[in-house]
Amino acid sequence: MQSKYKIRLLRANLITAAIVLALWTYTAQPVAALALWLSAGWLLVTALLLDFSHRRSKGLSWQMLTGVLLLSLIAAAPERHSFLIWAWPAMFMLPQNRWVATFNAFAALLSWLLIAPLLTLPEGLLLLAALITLGVLSSAKACQLIDINGSVRKRLRLIPGFNLWPSGQLLRDLSREQTRSEREAIYAELLIIQVKRHQLWSSAQKLCNLTHSFEHVYRLDNQTLAALMLSNNSKEATHRRTLLCAGLPEKQHTYHQPLMDIELSGLSVEALVQLPPQQREDKDD
Structure with a gap:
């Protein structure tokens, strides 16, 4: 899985970039050296913690941190680091929230204002036009990636190596499993578990480990998991x-229902998330 998605190659590139920035500090001024060391450290930590996952959010603060570090490098020594301004178009290729894109746009403009005095007026205007053009093209590419990733996530496992699927897959599987359990005389039930928000992903991995490989686990929302048990x-x-609930966090709310008793007509993920109070089982030791 890591080779397929080139995670090792990306990690190697990040480490290489960190080493290059670290070597660059030997001839840099103190302020520029500080910015270079911070950038090198951030790249190294990112490389060490990097893993492939479909659950990465496009709105994480690390994207703004990247822009801050890039702007600080240019501001520390514009005459030395002016070529780094060409990294700004690449920043807009990343799927990101609107406020992050706005920050990056202002930071890129500020970078150009820092470098413009070093250029003639025609050169400065040409640089600005090139940056705007590349930025627009990069943003268009990012929009395409968002659409592609959205469709991919609907049919891919959320965590590589674990049988965890998005909520939309559950609605598609319920009908098939109902037919199978009726045909093969198997008792099937839907188990829904609610945990605290910060426990969701660790609970999902535990749930995948505790169920059979042919049983699917689903993420319904930021606090709710579901499992089709046979x-x-x-x-x-x-x-x-x-046994399964005993292996999950102590504080949880669960609800189970035989699969054959579930009415699929008009069923939605929102309806599944609402645990019936009269049938809810609380575990709060």
Whole structure:
């Protein structure tokens, strides 16, 4: 999985860039050296913590940190780091929230204002026009990536190596599993679990480990998980459910329902997330 998505190659590029920036500090002025060391450190930490996951948010603050570091490098020594201004168009190729894109646009303009005194008027205007053109093209590419990633996430596992799927997949699987359980006389039930927001992803991995490889786990929202569990009978399902919930965080709310009792007509993810109070099982030790 890592090779397929070129994570190792990306990590190697980040480490190489960190080394280059670190070597660059030997001939830099103190202020510029500080900015270079901060940038090198950020690249190195990013490379070490890098992993492939579909659950990365496009609005994380690290994107603004990247712009701050780039702007600080140019501001520390415009005459020395002026060529770094060409990195700004690449920044707009990243899917990002509107406020991050606005910040990057103002930072890129400020970078140009710092470099413009070093150029003649025609050169400065030509540089500005080139930056705007490349920025617009990069933003258009980012919009395409957002659309592509949105469609890909609907049919890919959320965490590589784990049988965790998005909520839309559950609605598609319910009908198929109902037909299969009826045809093969298998007891199937839908188990819904609500945990605290910060426990969602760790709970999802535990849930995937505790279920069989042919059973799917789904993320319904930021606090809710669901699992389609297959057993020989209801007694076995109850025993499995007890063991499964014991392996999850202590504070949780669960709800289970036989798959054959679920009315699929008009069913939505929002309806599944609303646990029926009269049937909810609380675990709060």
